[in-house]
Amino acid sequence: MQRQMMDTAVTLGQIQQQLATVANNIANVGTNGYKSRDAQFMDLLFQQINNMNVNADQTDQSNRLTPSGIRAGSGSRIGDTQMDLAVGTIKQTDNPLDLALSNGHQFFTVALTGANGGTTTAYTRDGAFNAQIDPQNPNELRLMTKSGYAVLGANGQPIRIPAHYREIHINNSGQITVNLANGAQVNAGQLGIVTVRRPQLLHEQGNNLYTLPNLAQLGIGLNQVVQPVAGANGSVAQGKLENSNVDLTKEMSDLINLQHNYQLNARSITIGDQMAGLVNGLLR
Incomplete structure (x- = not known):
């Protein structure tokens, strides 16, 4: 549970950085010659957890398209911010x-x-x-x-x-x-x-x-x-x-999507905290 909350917290920090990039683009929509930037996300390291015996059930392995076990990720981060060199009007x-x-x-x-x-x-x-x-x-x-x-x-x-x-x-x-x-x-x-x-x-x-x-x-x-x-x-x-090459329609759409992503990840932390509270209550 704590691992899930930490991974989500890492992703929240990266979403905030992307929000800053979008906000900077919007702020410069009227700046002469300004070139917009786009943040690109990438996955952090993940861990492969094999919690089942591979030889226990060959039927499960015969037509399987995905590896057995669970891949536990560590959240995501901004890999790079690419500058868009398209010429403005x-x-x-x-x-x-x-x-x-x-x-x-x-x-x-x-x-x-x-x-x-x-x-x-x-x-x-x-x-x-x-x-x-x-x-x-x-x-x-x-x-x-x-x-x-x-x-x-x-x-x-x-x-x-x-x-x-x-x-x-x-x-x-x-x-x-x-x-x-x-x-x-x-x-x-x-x-x-x-x-x-x-x-x-x-x-x-x-x-x-x-x-x-x-x-x-x-x-x-x-x-x-x-x-x-x-x-x-x-x-x-x-x-x-x-003129600036910022596409205001795209930036506003990205802003709304980022807001939803942030809310979803924040809600995930809240639910994780509530579940941890329930477990602690049962163990008393």
């Missing part, structure tokens, strides 16, 4: 600094500043960028995310744009061309866009940013996970933003 904004990617595996690169002042390359699908004056050079603008992180170019350096520009054009490969007020045309570099081959390694860092773990400890090379996108393979759309 693209909306027109007509803001020249709003960018969307039509390829689901491509990401913009961003310089993420840590607490110690160091920078790490982060990845995002949120192309709602803006231009801010460079504090070290008032004649230049830096292309930034809405959270204040610098957008990187193909050379790994922050994108800088001449101040007081008249128009800015970004083609599908990420090449940035700026028209100045005097009619001159300036090449402001190319956006750093990468293809993520193993998205399951991406860690959420908040602000719609993702980073990679220490790949050396995993025995994986960076080029096995992230590869720069060649200009001809770019999928940038200027003046547009990608």
Whole structure:
């Protein structure tokens, strides 16, 4: 009885984690470029209990399709949370600094500043960028995310744009061309866009940013996970933003099913406790 209650308690904890995943998806239904996650359950270890003599009854064994005895499980746990890279719907904004990617595996690169002042390359699908004056050079603008992180170019350096520009054009490969007020045309570099081959390694860092773990400890090379996108393979759309790919109908359905599963498992613990109380009462 105690074993059944412990196994159920383990499963309840995992259901709570899946509830947190669904809640996070629902909370980000309006976040630009957000990719939903789906929790996958797997069984924990089980024990085979053979409480009958196999040779006692050959008739029982002749046409049996399942092994004899009882398989006692230990509950279940979340094995992995898979990121859904399906492209969300693209909306027109007509803001020249709003960018969307039509390829689901491509990401913009961003310089993420840590607490110690160091920078790490982060990845995002949120192309709602803006231009801010460079504090070290008032004649230049830096292309930034809405959270204040610098957008990187193909050379790994922050994108800088001449101040007081008249128009800015970004083609599908990420090449940035700026028209100045005097009619001159300036090449402001190319956006750093990468293809993520193993998205399951991406860690959420908040602000719609993702980073990679220490790949050396995993025995994986960076080029096995992230590869720069060649200009001809770019999928940038200027003046547009990608909506979240969260299917609200599916998430609400999952939420209801999880609620029922949680209630069923909680009821199982209650019944187990009541049966233990009855046994204790009989033994008095």
